[in-house]
Amino acid sequence: MCRIFVIGTDGGPLTESQRRLLEGCDLIVAARRFAPVAAGLGLPFHDISPLAAAIAALSRQPGEGKVAVLVGGDPLYYGIGKRLLAEFDHERLHFSPATTALQRACALFRLPWDDAVVTSLHGRSHHHLPGLLLRHGKNLLFTDPSNTPDGIARTLLAYLQLIGDKELARDIEVLVAEELGLSGEAVFRGDLAATAGRNFAVLNVVALLVPGGEPPDCRFGLGEEELSHSRGLITKNEVRAATLHQLRLPRRGVLWDIGAGSGSVSVEAARLNPDLVVYAIEDKEEQLDNITKNIRKYRCHNVIPVAGRAPRSCADLPEPQRVFVGGSGGNLAAIIAMAASRLSAGGLLVVNGVIAATVEAAPRLMAEHGLQVRQATLQVSRSDGHGATATFNPITIITGRK
Numbered sequence: 001m002c003r004i005f006v007i008g009t010d011g012g013p014l015t016e017s018q019r020r021l022l023e024g025c026d027l028i029v030a031a032r033r034f035a036p037v038a039a040g041l042g043l044p045f046h047d048i049s050p051l052a053a054a055i056a057a058l059s060r061q062p063g064e065g066k067v068a069v070l071v072g073g074d075p076l077y078y079g080i081g082k083r084l085l086a087e088f089d090h091e092r093l094h095f096s097p098a099t100t101a102l103q104r105a106c107a108l109f110r111l112p113w114d115d116a117v118v119t120s121l122h123g124r125s126h127h128h129l130p131g132l133l134l135r136h137g138k139n140l141l142f143t144d145p146s147n148t149p150d151g152i153a154r155t156l157l158a159y160l161q162l163i164g165d166k167e168l169a170r171d172i173e174v175l176v177a178e179e180l181g182l183s184g185e186a187v188f189r190g191d192l193a194a195t196a197g198r199n200f201a202v203l204n205v206v207a208l209l210v211p212g213g214e215p216p217d218c219r220f221g222l223g224e225e226e227l228s229h230s231r232g233l234i235t236k237n238e239v240r241a242a243t244l245h246q247l248r249l250p251r252r253g254v255l256w257d258i259g260a261g262s263g264s265v266s267v268e269a270a271r272l273n274p275d276l277v278v279y280a281i282e283d284k285e286e287q288l289d290n291i292t293k294n295i296r297k298y299r300c301h302n303v304i305p306v307a308g309r310a311p312r313s314c315a316d317l318p319e320p321q322r323v324f325v326g327g328s329g330g331n332l333a334a335i336i337a338m339a340a341s342r343l344s345a346g347g348l349l350v351v352n353g354v355i356a357a358t359v360e361a362a363p364r365l366m367a368e369h370g371l372q373v374r375q376a377t378l379q380v381s382r383s384d385g386h387g388a389t390a391t392f393n394p395i396t397i398i399t400g401r402k
Contacts, residue, residue, distance in 0.1 A: 008098035011181015030070035105177035131302030229262035259327025263291035340369035371400030
């Protein structure tokens with residue numbers, strides 16, 4: 001049974017123990033930059049990219065031989081180790097890690113990293129990086145040619161400009177370690193604007209340092225007095241709680257909040273599920289200002305304000321798993337038709353109806369578009385403890401499941 005030695009290197013010269021492991025190998029599989037190592041040892045070389053072809057080459061090796069896979073850092077930490085363990089019998093694999101790229105980068109940054117959140121963007125896509133990154137004070141990032149340090153900085157700057165947070169845009173610090181262990185090794189430090197204006201080597205590790213304290217402890221139950229809103233135009237606490245219950249929010253995915261108003265539902269949903277991306281769709285400038293104030297106050301950067309009226313403003317948004325309609329602006333039929341067509345299978349559409357026309361039309365329209373419908377009506381009364389009671393208009397919550 002051919003043995004596979006998976007050897008990590010820090011990019012410098014091979015150690016004596018690494019040379020001994022490589023001696024007698026029938027093949028070295030590695031990135032192109034390690035080809036001179038194989039040539040220096042007189043060993044056949046196979047490029048690790050594309051990975052499927054490299055794994056096929058490893059599989060073809062004779063049963064009694066040994067081969068080496070030469071990689072950077074620790075192959076079992078965001079490396080090829082997991083894929084090899086899935087492809088080959090574990091007994092055939094022998095791992096020899098080296099200093100990881102993160103260890104080397106943080107040493108160059110002079111940055112303790114026991115409290116950092118490590119995120120790999122290598123070969124991964126995320127349609128809203130600010131929501132992923134801005135909630136952590138210290139991020140360490142593996143990048144790739146599609147997620148470059150300058151591209152990440154431009155994305156963050158664009159979002160912070162959208163929500164009007166000039167202070168945070170100015171104060172975020174970016175550190176980039178390039179060409180680790182190679183002759184071109186270098187460290188960059190700067191703010192988002194400086195990072196956005198540079199080009200970086202393909203091989204890099206990024207530290208993103210986001211200042212500011214943690215948002216308030218409570219993740220659910222914000223009072224109306226704690227949220228920016230105009231003239232009492234806000235979903236009442238009790239109704240908001242019932243609405244979020246009906247939405248049955250997924251841990252991650254996309255929520256559209258149509259007619260978001262002050263963004264109270266968006267903010268509570270975003271704080272409950274930090275991996276959920278919430279699009280707060282609103283056409284009134286005053287309310288959009290309230291939404292951005294609430295995003296900044298509660299640091300819920302997984303909320304994206306969208307200026308405009310539905311359904312037109314939803315055309316370019318990602319497919320939702322949940323849609324909430326707090327206000328339709330007279331476009332209820334078109335909104336329900338669009339939501340029913342765009343929702344993923346099993347998705348939920350929730351409409352809060354105050355006026356009789358909405359309460360009558362929404363269930364019928366949902367059913368016409370194939371949704372399974374249920375509804376509940378709430379009547380909220382509040383007492384101040386001194387005998388004064390306030391009673392609000394009843395709200396009917398209509399829920400449709402695709």
